[in-house]
Amino acid sequence: MDMDIATLSKGLDTIWVVLTAAMILLMEGGFALLEAGFVRQKNAVSIIMKVFVDITFGALIFYFFGFGLMHGKDAGGLIGTTGFMLSGDLSNIHLNISHDTFWLFQCAFVIAVISIVSGAVAERIHFRAYILYTIAMTGMIYPLAGHWVWSTGGWLQKLGMIDFAGSAVIHALGGFSALAAAIFIGPRIGKFTADGKSNIVPPSNLPLASVGAFILWFGWFGFNSGSTLSATNGSIGHIAVTTMLSASAGGAACILFTMFRYKKADPPMVINGSLAGLVGITAGCSFVSDGAAIFIGVLCGIAMVLATEILESKGVDDPVGAFAVHGISGSLGTLTVGLFAKPELTASIGKGYYGLLYGGGWNLLGIQALGLVVIGIWGFALTWIALKLIKLIMPVRVSKDEELIGLDVGIHGVPAYNQDHDFLDLETMKRENNR
Template sequence: MDIAQVSQGLDTVWVVLTAAMILLMEGGFALLEAGFVRQKNAVSIIMKVFVDIAFGALVYYAIGFAFMYGSDKGNWIGLSGFFMGGDLSHLPSNISHDTFWLFQSAFVIAVISIVSGAVAERIHFKAYILLTILMTGIIYPISGHWIWSPNGWLAKLGMVDFAGSAAIHALGGFAALAAAIFIGPRIGRFGADGKVNIVPPSNLPLASVGAFILWFGWFGFNSGSTLSATNPAIGHIAVTTMLASAAGCAVCILFTMMRYRKADPPMVINGALAGLVGITAGCAFVSDAAAILIGAVSGIAMVLASEWLEGRKVDDPVGAFAVHGISGSIGTIAVGLFAMPGTTAYTGLFYGGGWRLLGVQALGLVVVAAWGFALAWLSLLLIKKFMPVRVSRDEELIGLDVGIHGVPAYSLEHDFLDVDKLRQQP
């Protein structure tokens, strides 16, 4: 066995293992969101995660991967690779096409999971299945092609997004914002007089465990994007990932202590995730100090964005837009400021590289954010023509676990539901 075969074997093992780490993040999403919503909707969260994985993988295999990574002549959409067939000769040669698909399928599943949290406790299950199909088969793959395909028009302009602050998180975050606005707030979330009613999380320890699993999986998310086990940048990527997430978490602890006179647990949890989202685009290109700054800014911005949404009566139960949309935007722009010389085709502004990279990053962010918001909105409009997008009032009051899936997450023999009493709620 020669050195090339050994290297290819190592790369294959590395990519498969990191893909598995990313897939484990779905367990993190499930626990995080189940902990943030009320007990009566925990099963519905788990069921949506199963939809993300099952339908997401199958649809991406059938058409999404082709639209994203297939060869094309116009720089806009892939036209080969349906069901992993056709011309895929332009894909990385150090791993098999199957291995590359597996890694990318874990990413597409994460995208729709971002949207899941924003519409928790009120979206109809059948409508969510259709939204998942459209997100994983069309919306994400097409914009992903622009950024990550060798022929994508944003890639040709020089846009840099190492592991997806824009391609995954900003896209998913703005799609989540559109979905949250379209479907409307939960019953009783905002009073007729403008009062904001707090809906306490059902299980913060569960949500915390979910965040820790996401934190762990993110090292596969970022470091695995090298697609090579022998890439010397892996260590640096892991360090910047750790520093940014720690900074996001630490700053949220201190910031909420000053702002609310106590460290706010949901904000602290989301602060760590905001730091992770923020560093995802530039983890291979920025210094340790820049990573800390990116994480800290992402954490503070997440808190302020959460408050801003509440003030506008947009109900996002898990903070999907604030964490992914806002922090993803910050991370994308940060590359244009902090990209070190020699790490990208164009150097960041603060290293004397001029405005070129920053301008391209800003353009890419605006395009991806607008695409995610508009296509998610249009998708929901289309779905609404065929079925209800939101559950009925009774189903929402009872809870989606019983109302839609017919089983509670936590049950005792003497449990019962007084529907008449629930209907009297405002």
């Protein structure tokens, strides 16, 4: 009878993790629609192609190299040494699911990380260079940071850092990597005037971007609740509630804040505000109260608006707000765990620390801050180095003509919408995209 219960438990956990992994993979459709809606029409196909690079190359590289570096047997708290191609000794992974199932869930995470960067370099990065950067991110940059926090023996994990589903490991890392890439590659042609004033580049399709945001919101329930890695974990419902509340608070805060600041509710900001709330709650979704989740969402939503303004004032071009949404909100979400983590909720993971506002002292907040700084610097520096090395091999940025024509035609040779032409030569496509 005990064996039957154990088998049933393992089966339920396997189904739960596979389904939530699929929900996270569906988020790539959300990324594609969101970014295609935010960029100009002449670059919609290029966004879709980058998402396909994320999924295809990302999954393969994570299988061959990334997973082993991230979750293999620890060496010095810094790196995994087994588990490449899911082979070798993985006895350090103690879960009620198979290694294959665990890999699938982790693969969905790594694909999300690289997709964060794709938006920051939209409309100007060269496709071949992006492929090489995807290999660097999924094969080394993300796996090593993930090992430090999530793998048994990782040095930040041993210190007691809490990052339930990745505000730091995924979003802050991806956000600071996106910032480095955006600075390295430079702004789009015409984005800033000679005196540094920012020109507005209107989104091509806000309804499309909105649908993308809703798909991301849906997938986030898999992102956060699925990180229990168990269908019988009693915190699944609470995680889903805090996720919903923070996302809603982030969007509501942006509606009110932009009405006050700009005299009208700003649709792109509202879209990103809900996403900011989702990013912010990801670290502490299992460990904070409903009220704290609402506060985190409001904080991240308003901070995202201000960060977007500051970034533009500094001449940094981030077409979809990747750094403001993921870098800033991921940072705030990581730090707020050190404030709001409840003793009765963190006790279940045996860290021994809880939030400052619950009498836990400065220990957890200090650890969270240390981990955030390390991960932010790691993502920024390694992205910069990776792009520098790639530039030695090939151009990182497309040519001026390709950028003006649009990457859809200039790089991929096809427009997003054929406008009912039966046949279209290259010169005609160029004229259509320059109208």
